[in-house]
Amino acid sequence: MAMANNTLFLFVFSLSLYNSLSQQPLPNASCNGVVVTYTYDGGYIIPPTETDPTNQAYRFESTLAVRNNGRETLKSWKSFVRFQYNELLVSITGGVLAVATVMPAPVGNGTELVGSPVTDLKSAIETAGDVTQMEAYIKLVGTQFGNGNLSSVLPANLSLSNEGYSCPVPSIQGNVMQVCCIVSELTDGGAYRLEQNFEPLQNGDLTIMYDVLSSYDTNYWAQVTISNHNPVGRLENWKLSWDWTREEFIYTMKGAYPHVLDTNDCIFGQQGQHYKELDFSQVLSCERRPTITDLPPTRANDSNLGRIPFCCRNGTILPPGMDPSKAMSIFQMQVYKMPPDLNRTALFPPQNWKINGTWSSDFECGVPVAVTPTQFPDPNGLPSEKSAVASWQVVCNVTHFKEQKPKCCVSFSAFYNDSVVPCRTCACGCNDNPSQTCNSNEPALLLPSRALLVPFENRTSDALDWASTKRFTVPNPPPCGDNCGVSINWHVLSDYRNGWTARITIFNWGENEFVDWFATVQLDKAMPGFEKVYSLNGSAITDPNNTIFMQGFKDLNYLLAETDRANPRKDPRIPGTQQSVISFTKKTTPLIKVAAGDGFPTKVLFNGEECALPSIIPSRTSRKTITANVIFGLLPVLLLL
Ligand SMILES: *[C@@H]1O[C@H](CO)[C@@H](O)[C@H](O)[C@H]1NC(C)=O
Ligand SMILES: *[C@@H]1O[C@H](CO)[C@@H](O)[C@H](O)[C@H]1NC(C)=O
Ligand SMILES: *[C@@H]1O[C@H](CO)[C@@H](O)[C@H](O)[C@H]1NC(C)=O
Ligand SMILES: *[C@@H]1O[C@H](CO)[C@@H](O)[C@H](O)[C@H]1NC(C)=O
Ligand SMILES: *[C@@H]1O[C@H](CO)[C@@H](O)[C@H](O)[C@H]1NC(C)=O
Ligand SMILES: *[C@@H]1O[C@H](CO)[C@@H](O)[C@H](O)[C@H]1NC(C)=O
Ligand SMILES: *[C@@H]1O[C@H](CO)[C@@H](O)[C@H](O)[C@H]1NC(C)=O
Ligand SMILES: *[C@@H]1O[C@H](CO)[C@@H](O)[C@H](O)[C@H]1NC(C)=O
Ligand SMILES: *[C@@H]1O[C@H](CO)[C@@H](O)[C@H](O)[C@H]1NC(C)=O
Ligand SMILES: *[C@@H]1O[C@H](CO)[C@@H](O)[C@H](O)[C@H]1NC(C)=O
Numbered sequence: 001m002a003m004a005n006n007t008l009f010l011f012v013f014s015l016s017l018y019n020s021l022s023q024q025p026l027p028n029a030s031c032n033g034v035v036v037t038y039t040y041d042g043g044y045i046i047p048p049t050e051t052d053p054t055n056q057a058y059r060f061e062s063t064l065a066v067r068n069n070g071r072e073t074l075k076s077w078k079s080f081v082r083f084q085y086n087e088l089l090v091s092i093t094g095g096v097l098a099v100a101t102v103m104p105a106p107v108g109n110g111t112e113l114v115g116s117p118v119t120d121l122k123s124a125i126e127t128a129g130d131v132t133q134m135e136a137y138i139k140l141v142g143t144q145f146g147n148g149n150l151s152s153v154l155p156a157n158l159s160l161s162n163e164g165y166s167c168p169v170p171s172i173q174g175n176v177m178q179v180c181c182i183v184s185e186l187t188d189g190g191a192y193r194l195e196q197n198f199e200p201l202q203n204g205d206l207t208i209m210y211d212v213l214s215s216y217d218t219n220y221w222a223q224v225t226i227s228n229h230n231p232v233g234r235l236e237n238w239k240l241s242w243d244w245t246r247e248e249f250i251y252t253m254k255g256a257y258p259h260v261l262d263t264n265d266c267i268f269g270q271q272g273q274h275y276k277e278l279d280f281s282q283v284l285s286c287e288r289r290p291t292i293t294d295l296p297p298t299r300a301n302d303s304n305l306g307r308i309p310f311c312c313r314n315g316t317i318l319p320p321g322m323d324p325s326k327a328m329s330i331f332q333m334q335v336y337k338m339p340p341d342l343n344r345t346a347l348f349p350p351q352n353w354k355i356n357g358t359w360s361s362d363f364e365c366g367v368p369v370a371v372t373p374t375q376f377p378d379p380n381g382l383p384s385e386k387s388a389v390a391s392w393q394v395v396c397n398v399t400h401f402k403e404q405k406p407k408c409c410v411s412f413s414a415f416y417n418d419s420v421v422p423c424r425t426c427a428c429g430c431n432d433n434p435s436q437t438c439n440s441n442e443p444a445l446l447l448p449s450r451a452l453l454v455p456f457e458n459r460t461s462d463a464l465d466w467a468s469t470k471r472f473t474v475p476n477p478p479p480c481g482d483n484c485g486v487s488i489n490w491h492v493l494s495d496y497r498n499g500w501t502a503r504i505t506i507f508n509w510g511e512n513e514f515v516d517w518f519a520t521v522q523l524d525k526a527m528p529g530f531e532k533v534y535s536l537n538g539s540a541i542t543d544p545n546n547t548i549f550m551q552g553f554k555d556l557n558y559l560l561a562e563t564d565r566a567n568p569r570k571d572p573r574i575p576g577t578q579q580s581v582i583s584f585t586k587k588t589t590p591l592i593k594v595a596a597g598d599g600f601p602t603k604v605l606f607n608g609e610e611c612a613l614p615s616i617i618p619s620r621t622s623r624k625t626i627t628a629n630v631i632f633g634l635l636p637v638l639l640l641l
C-alpha cells in the first residue's frame with residue numbers, strides 16, 4: 001500500500017515538473033550560446049509485455065542536436081543527457097559515448113555524448129552562417145522502460161559539459177527538450193579562455209597521443225605514442241587501426257608499418273587526381289581504415305624504417321612497473337591531406353581508434369580529444385623544450401566481453417591431499433560440436449600429481465588408473481580437457497605454527513615461448529603475511545590489492561614452449577615450466593586457515609589475462625594423515641628443469 005502511494009506521488013510529481021517545464025518557450029532563436037536540443041522522434045512498445053505498466057520496455061528513437069550560435073568555435077563538444085528511464089543505448093550515429101562502452105550501453109543514470117567524426121562546431125561568424133558547419137546531430141536508438149507516455153520519454157536534464165559553459169534548466173515543448181548554454185563569465189580575460197580550449201589529459205589503461213610534429217600545407221608529420229598505464233596490463237603484437245575521415249593517406253612511416261600496402265584506392269581515386277605529380281608507388285597506404293603493426297626488433301636501426309626511440313619490439317608493451325622503457329611504443333608517419341584542408345592549420349586527427357593484440361585484453365577507445373600541445377625535449381640537446389604543433393589524446397580502457405574465454409587455467413594441490421584438483425573442464429573452451437569422445441559438462445577427474453607434467457591427451461591412462469585406485473566414478477565418455485595454452489599449479493607445500501609455504505608452477509603447453517612473461521596471484525586473507533618468492537622475481541603490489549607480481553629474473557625471463565623428449569615415441573611431450581616456492585609468515589595473520597581456503601588464490605593472471613580457477617580446493621580428510629612422500633610429489637618438475 002505504501003509502495004502504491006509512493007508511486008502515485010512520484011507520478012504526480014513528475015507530471016507537475018513536466019508541466020512547469022513545458023510552459024517555458026524554447027530558447028532556440030534567441031540563444032547566443034550553444035543550443036542543445038533533444039528531440040524524441042518516436043518509439044513503440046516491444047516484447048515482453050509486462051503486467052506492470054511502469055516496467056514496460058519501449059523502443060525509442062531520438063536526435064540530439066548541438067548548434068553553436070556563439071562567437072567562437074566550440075572545440076570537442078560534449079553534451080550530458082541525464083536519462084531517467086533505465087535507458088539502454090543500442091545504436092549511436094554521428095557521435096559516440098565519451099566513456100567508451102560496449103553496446104548495448106546502460107545509460108539510465110545519464111551519459112556524456114561527444115561528436116564523431118565532427119568534433120568541433122564553427123561559429124556563424126566564421127562560416128557566414130553555414131548551419132552545416134555550426135551544427136552536429138547524433139541519432140540515438142535504444143530501449144527505455146515506463147508507460148510510453150510522452151511525459152515519460154524525455155531525459156531529466158540536458159546540458160553542454162564543456163568547461164567554461166553554463167546551462168540553465170532546460171525547456172520542454174511536446175517531444176522536444178532544449179537548453180541554451182552560454183560562455184560563463186571569465187575572471188581573467190582572454191588568456192584564460194585560450195587555455196580553456198584544451199581538455200586536460202585523462203587517465204586510462206592505455207593512452208594514445210597523436211602529436212603533430214611539423215605541418216605543411218599539403219602534409220604533416222605525426223607521432224603516435226601508445227603508453228600502457230595498467231599495472232597488470234600487457235599487449236603482444238599490437239594492432240592499431242583508425243578511420244581517415246578526410247581522404248588522407250599515409251606517405252611514409254617510421255617505427256611501425258601498415259598491415260596492408262595498397263595504393264590502388266589513391267591512384268584511381270580523388271587523391272590520384274589531385275596529386276598528379278606524386279609517385280604513388282612510394283606511398284605506403286591509402287586504406288580508409290589502415291591497420292598498423294609494430295616492426296620486429298631487427299628493424300630498430302634501419303635508417304628508412306626504424307631509428308625511432310621505443311619502436312620495433314614486435315608489438316610488445318609491458319606493464320609500467322615491469323620495465324618503464326618497454327611500457328610504450330612510438331611511431332611516426334607523414335600524412336598527405338586533401339582539399340579543402342590544404343592549409344597548415346587545417347589538422348584533423350583520425351577517428352574510431354581501436355587497438356588489440358594476441359594474448360591480451362580487448363580495449364575500447366574514446367574519441368581523440370584536443371589537449372595542450374605536448375612538450376618534447378629539444379632534439380639538439382639544448383635545455384629547452386619543443387612543442388608539438390597540435391596534440392590529441394585517445395584514452396582506451398580494458399573491456400571484458402562476456403563471451404571472452406580465458407587463455408589460461410589454474411590447478412590446486414596441497415601436501416595434505418594426494419589428489420590434484422585439475423583445471424576445469426573446457427576452461428579455455430571446447431569444440432562447439434558435441435564430441436563423442438569427451439564430455440564437456442562433467443567436472444575434471446582428480447589426478448595424481450605426476451600427471452600434471454603430461455599433456456592432457458596423454459594423461460588419460462594415468463587419470464583412469466588413479467580413479468580406479470581411489471574408487472572415483474568415471475563418467476562415460478570422460479570429461480574433456482581444459483584446452484588452455486598455459487596452466488598454473490598452486491600447491492600448498494607446508495602449513496606450520498608460524499607460517500606456511502606454497503609452490504607455484506607455470507606450464508606452457510603452446511608452441512611459442514613467452515618472453516618477458518609475468519604472473520599475478522591475488523590472495524585475500526594471506527597477503528599481509530607475504531614474505532618472499534624464491535626462484536622468481538616477486539613482489540607485493542597494491543593495485544590490484546593483495547597481489548603478488550612475479551616475473552623471471554633479469555635475462556632469464558623466458559617461459560619455453562612445449563618440446564619433444566629424447567624418445568618421442570615412448571615419452572609424451574614436455575611443457576615449458578617456471579617454478580618457485582613462496583613463503584608466508586603467520587605473525588600478522590594468526591587466524592589464517594590455510595587448508596580451509598585462505599591459502600588458495602582468489603584471482604590469478606598470466607600476462608595480464610585472467611586464468612580460470614577450479615571451483616573446489618583439495619580437502620583435508622578428517623583423519624590426520626600427513627604423508628611425507630606427498631610433500632615431494634612435484635619434485636620431478638624441479639629435477640627436469
Ligand atoms: C530550433 O532548433 C532546431 C534544432 O536545432 C532547428 O531545426 C530549428 O530550425 C530552430 N528554430 C529556430 C526558430 O531557430
Ligand atoms: C577509462 O578509465 C578511467 C578510470 O580508470 C576513466 O577515468 C576514463 O574516463 C575511462 N575512459 C574511457 C574512454 O572509457
Ligand atoms: C545508477 O546509480 C545507482 C546509484 O548510484 C546505481 O545503483 C545504479 O546501478 C546506476 N545505474 C546505472 C545503469 O548505471
Ligand atoms: C498516459 O498518461 C495519462 C495520464 O496523464 C493516462 O491517463 C494514460 O493512461 C497514460 N497512457 C499510458 C499508455 O499509460
Ligand atoms: C541540469 O544540468 C545543469 C548543468 O549541469 C545544472 O546546473 C542543473 O542544476 C541541472 N538541473 C537539474 C534539475 O538537475
Ligand atoms: C641498434 O643500435 C644500437 C646502438 O648502436 C645497438 O645497441 C643495438 O644493438 C642495435 N640493434 C640492432 C637490432 O642492430
Ligand atoms: C614477432 O611476432 C611474430 C608473430 O606476429 C612472430 O612470428 C615472430 O617470431 C616474432 N619475432 C620476434 C623477434 O619475436
Ligand atoms: C589557412 O587557414 C587560416 C585560418 O583558418 C587562414 O587565416 C589562412 O588564410 C588560410 N590560408 C590559406 C592559404 O588558405
Ligand atoms: C585485431 O584487430 C584487427 C583489425 O582491427 C583484426 O583484423 C584482428 O582480427 C584483431 N585481432 C584480435 C586478436 O582480436
Ligand atoms: C586493499 O586492502 C586493504 C586491506 O584488505 C584495504 O584496507 C584497502 O581498502 C584495499 N584497497 C582497495 C583499493 O581495495
Ligand SMILES: *[C@@H]1O[C@H](CO)[C@@H](O)[C@H](O)[C@H]1NC(C)=O
Nearest residue numbers: 457458568569570571572573
Ligand atoms: C600423446 O598423445 C598424442 C595425441 O593423442 C599422440 O599423438 C602421442 O603419440 C602420445 N604420446 C605418447 C608418448 O603416448
Ligand SMILES: *[C@@H]1O[C@H](CO)[C@@H](O)[C@H](O)[C@H]1NC(C)=O
Nearest residue numbers: 417419616617618619620621
Ligand atoms: C582431496 O580433495 C578432493 C577435492 O576436495 C576430495 O574430493 C578428496 O576426497 C580429497 N582426498 C583426500 C584423501 O582427502
